[in-house]
């Protein structure tokens with residue numbers, strides 16, 4: 382065998398088993414006791430073996446509101462790998478008038494020579510014309526089996542809702558999942574205008590410009606649209622009870638709906654907007670009241686939510702501080718490197734998630750929902766050897782200086798956590814070992830994904 386990882390505990394969504402793992406040709410070929418010798422031996426005594434994290438919501442290298450994000454597919458995927466994420470699915474934003482294939486090609490061009498981990502692409506639809514709807518089947522056949530819709534101003538959703546409904550229906554018909562950013566533009570637009578008129582500027586006022594009701598309202602609308610489109614939907618970055626309640630109800634009635642949350646809403650709350658330089662916390666939707674953090678953990682535990690994904694988008698603080706009015710504040714932040722360790726430390730160590738549920742929401746469910754399972758998202762014979770060897774006792778103080786994103790600040794600066802990867806393997810290759818990056822730029826491959834099947 383090429384490589385054996387010995388004496389660790391192999392953790393999947395269903396089991397935790399002491400076992401050795403054998404690797405050949407980039408795949409897991411053996412899981413069992415006392416495997417024979419291998420060219421490379423790694424001792425994982427006292428450590429867990431997790432399937433590499435699958436982060437299905439990233440914006441590694443984008444332009445937004447006149448700013449270019451600071452990461453590219455090298456720094457972004459190095460940050461991912463250092464934190465134990467071995468697959469990302471990034472959103473391809475089209476330029477005006479661009480075809481779906483054009484936007485996918487442009488994205489692959491950015492990633493191809495840079496990514497150190499495998500990556501998929503979700504096409505974003507910002508112009509729901511008949512021509513774009515006609516192109517969807519080809520994109521799905523090419524392995525891009527999910528699309529993103531924004532219910533906000535940048536996508537002119539309120540104006541074009543009837544056309545977006547057709548997009549959802551087309552996705553459902555051809556076996557793709559529709560990902561939806563659910564916030565109600567009518568409420569947000571009204572509140573932002575009012576706050577600007579009243580001189581309520583800056584991050585302190587930001588959470589009131591996009592209230593929980595705006596998220597709840599949009600989620601309810603998306604659910605009803607999806608019902609009549611007969612299409613499965615996946616609601617991204619949910620932050621509050623108002624979003625979770627209608628999903629719970631619709632799922633109980635048999636509708637095929639999934640919910641994602643984001644580390645932000647598990648680890649931070651809106652009091653952060655009282656701090657200096659609070660622009661660093663701005664995301665869409667905003668941080669909520671502290672009570673909502675528990676709601677999100679409960680949602681993950683009881684399957685009201687199925688996944689955690691970062692919405693990673695690295696900016697420098699000067700970019701975050703450039704906007705003045707509440708609607709000019711630049712959303713997003715670097716988050717890929719801390720996704721897995723923070724979820725383990727705050728979730729598993731604190732008793733909020735079981736070890737197996739942690740693997741399920743960070744790797745298995747996202748891989749299944751987005752057509753990557755069982756190649757990604759589990760540890761099984763035949764799966765890609767995307768493996769994180771994780772030391773659950775390693776004490777780490779999170780510091781910007783140790784992070785690999787090019788963002789010039791760290792969201793969780795000073796947080797003390799327990800647990801960090803010692804090795805990250807991608808298709809059998811050790812790409813990070815004890816903090817040293819060994820994987821080369823461009824080794825990551827574009828993933829062609831299978832059609833959607835329900836969990």
Ligand SMILES: [Zn+2]
Nearest residue numbers: 438439440692
């Ligand atoms: Zn996003």
